[in-house]
Amino acid sequence: MNENQSNNGALVRVENVGKIFHRGSEDIHVLADLHLQVPAGEFLALMGPSGSGKTTLLNLIGGLDRPTKGSVVVAGERIDQLSDRTLAAWRARHVGFVFQLYNLMPVLTAERNVELPLLLTHLSKADRKKHVDAALAMVGLSHRAKHYPRTLSGGEQQRAGIARGIVTDPTLLLCDEPTGDLDRKAGNEILDLLQALNREHGKTIIMVTHDPHASARASRTVYLDKGQLSNEPVK
Amino acid sequence: MAGPINWFSQIVSITKFGLLSIPQRRGAVAATVIGIAGVVTVLVGVLSIAAGFRQAMTVSASPDGAIVLRSGADSEMVSGLGRDQTRVIADAPGVARTAQGPLASAELFVIINIPKRSTGLDANVPLRGVESAAWQVRDNMKIVQGRMFEWGKDEVIVGAGAAREFSGLDVGSKIKVGRYEWPVVGIFSANGGAAESEIWADAKVLQAAYNRGDSFQSVYARLNSPGAFQEFKDSLTSNPQLNVKVARQSEYYAEQSETITRLITTLGFLIAFLMAIGAVFGALNTMYSAVSARTREIATLRALGFGSGAVVVSLMIESLLLALVGGAIGGGLAYFAFNNFHTSTMNWQSFSQIAFAFKVTPELLVRGIVWSALIGLIGGLFPAIRAARLPIAAALREL
Ligand SMILES: Nc1ncnc2c1ncn2[C@@H]1O[C@H](COP(=O)(O)OP(=O)(O)O)[C@@H](O)[C@H]1O
Ligand SMILES: [Mg+2]
Numbered sequence: 001m002n003e004n005q006s007n008n009g010a011l012v013r014v015e016n017v018g019k020i021f022h023r024g025s026e027d028i029h030v031l032a033d034l035h036l037q038v039p040a041g042e043f044l045a046l047m048g049p050s051g052s053g054k055t056t057l058l059n060l061i062g063g064l065d066r067p068t069k070g071s072v073v074v075a076g077e078r079i080d081q082l083s084d085r086t087l088a089a090w091r092a093r094h095v096g097f098v099f100q101l102y103n104l105m106p107v108l109t110a111e112r113n114v115e116l117p118l119l120l121t122h123l124s125k126a127d128r129k130k131h132v133d134a135a136l137a138m139v140g141l142s143h144r145a146k147h148y149p150r151t152l153s154g155g156e157q158q159r160a161g162i163a164r165g166i167v168t169d170p171t172l173l174l175c176d177e178p179t180g181d182l183d184r185k186a187g188n189e190i191l192d193l194l195q196a197l198n199r200e201h202g203k204t205i206i207m208v209t210h211d212p213h214a215s216a217r218a219s220r221t222v223y224l225d226k227g228q229l230s231n232e233p234v235k
Numbered sequence: 236m237a238g239p240i241n242w243f244s245q246i247v248s249i250t251k252f253g254l255l256s257i258p259q260r261r262g263a264v265a266a267t268v269i270g271i272a273g274v275v276t277v278l279v280g281v282l283s284i285a286a287g288f289r290q291a292m293t294v295s296a297s298p299d300g301a302i303v304l305r306s307g308a309d310s311e312m313v314s315g316l317g318r319d320q321t322r323v324i325a326d327a328p329g330v331a332r333t334a335q336g337p338l339a340s341a342e343l344f345v346i347i348n349i350p351k352r353s354t355g356l357d358a359n360v361p362l363r364g365v366e367s368a369a370w371q372v373r374d375n376m377k378i379v380q381g382r383m384f385e386w387g388k389d390e391v392i393v394g395a396g397a398a399r400e401f402s403g404l405d406v407g408s409k410i411k412v413g414r415y416e417w418p419v420v421g422i423f424s425a426n427g428g429a430a431e432s433e434i435w436a437d438a439k440v441l442q443a444a445y446n447r448g449d450s451f452q453s454v455y456a457r458l459n460s461p462g463a464f465q466e467f468k469d470s471l472t473s474n475p476q477l478n479v480k481v482a483r484q485s486e487y488y489a490e491q492s493e494t495i496t497r498l499i500t501t502l503g504f505l506i507a508f509l510m511a512i513g514a515v516f517g518a519l520n521t522m523y524s525a526v527s528a529r530t531r532e533i534a535t536l537r538a539l540g541f542g543s544g545a546v547v548v549s550l551m552i553e554s555l556l557l558a559l560v561g562g563a564i565g566g567g568l569a570y571f572a573f574n575n576f577h578t579s580t581m582n583w584q585s586f587s588q589i590a591f592a593f594k595v596t597p598e599l600l601v602r603g604i605v606w607s608a609l610i611g612l613i614g615g616l617f618p619a620i621r622a623a624r625l626p627i628a629a630a631l632r633e634l
Contacts, residue, residue, distance in 0.1 A: 084543065107256055120540045
């Protein structure tokens, strides 16, 4: 246990983080001196105008990118300083990602897509199947297990995406506009599902959205603007 | 945590995605495979010419066979030996003997003009005058049609390769030798060897027709054993009566085929190399487009925790597999198109035509496959590295 974690029980601790992108000679300051703490079991909605850096912040927490300055600590581990290789293994173990456009492999059936993260574990084929079946049942997609993504509706594809995100029982579920490409009805079903995962299974979820209907389902909402977070929407 | 099994399953699954997505990129993939097949066809095809030529030149040489020429002569054409000399050679130590005498054939070698079947143009065909031991100093000699010429008569027999490549050499036809017309009475084979490109007559008959007196150009001998060669050679080269050069038949023929074999081989490599450069660019292009078509897929896998090493290896495997398919097609094409394709060409060292068949040997096929594998690996490497270096976050933004 390091000192920081012992005096604060947050699962995710983003401290003093800055992120600058370079595009040609131009510097894009996206995040500046940003602080965020997410306790275990929270369902956090991250809102903000388009281009404000929501995806960037989510990527830093999920170990897909590194901050220009500051630190990102998840479950007591400082991930911004891990090597690429270690970070890949860390992601496999600790993070489930849910993407706006689902990002399913078109050449694989739903169940094979869900199985993908399990290929990075030492589970036997039989055990993998058990986990896949459980995850598909949890998202209500068992009857479509053998279907290819292109034959599934958007809502169904996102269920498969969520099943893939939770199949390894990760520490954190990170969703980037999970309902952004869905109609209201399908979007509501996805939100029901995320809410149930949080309430009934204790999943810690961080969800980027710019839909107030979506953020209303979260246990807390933070707003990103001009590189900083606040608890109130900016007018 | 990430053990070898885990790594292996990553590679297997990424490779599988790549292969399964080939139908969506079938145009570029087919072009690459065909390009590589073309390289291998040309490489194997051209080298099969050299292999066939070399084989034709060396197959008839027996390990215990020797040939004696005048010292300084590179070929029979420019050699000359008198009867007194050929007798000393035949009686030299090491030469095998039978009840009929030593197994040595003093031979005459001239060139006559006969039209090629393929072009109708005259070409140089060797006409060899032999002694009766000629059949024993060479391996695998056989009359396959008609009969042997009668000793002392104006008759010839024709090698199977010569009969196939030149017109007017069938049994029953006549060939013009100087002022004479001699009938062809038989066809012989020599296991595809150089003798098959020749026309044979009695040495004495040929001497008379060409006013050669009692002179020859070479002596072909069979020795007691391959080990007897040194003794045979030493006794001849140390004999002050003689001024000769002694070689094993195998070495002599290998030397005779060297210039043309090297030329064909060099040419083959050059053409194949130039084509291979083109094929590498084809493979590069295919794999770059494979990577860019799958940027988001690869980024997603890496987000899930798949390693960049596994991505590199998988793309290399995909490229390698495509190349090997091309190599196999090319090798098969070369085999069916060229193997045992009969032709004849000028052998500059003997200044006469050699009939031979292209030989697509297993070694050549392996060489073709190795070339295709190299093309695939080189063509796959840079795109694979690019895929592995993609920043995940940026790649995920691409649609
Ligand atoms: N890899 C990158 N390279 C350069 N600029 C980037 C990169 N990723 C994001 N940006 C820029 O950072 C800003 C924030 O992007 P993003 O985090 O995607 O915003 P949001 O998700 O809130 O819409 C945008 O201006 C975007 O163009
Ligand atoms: Mg975004």
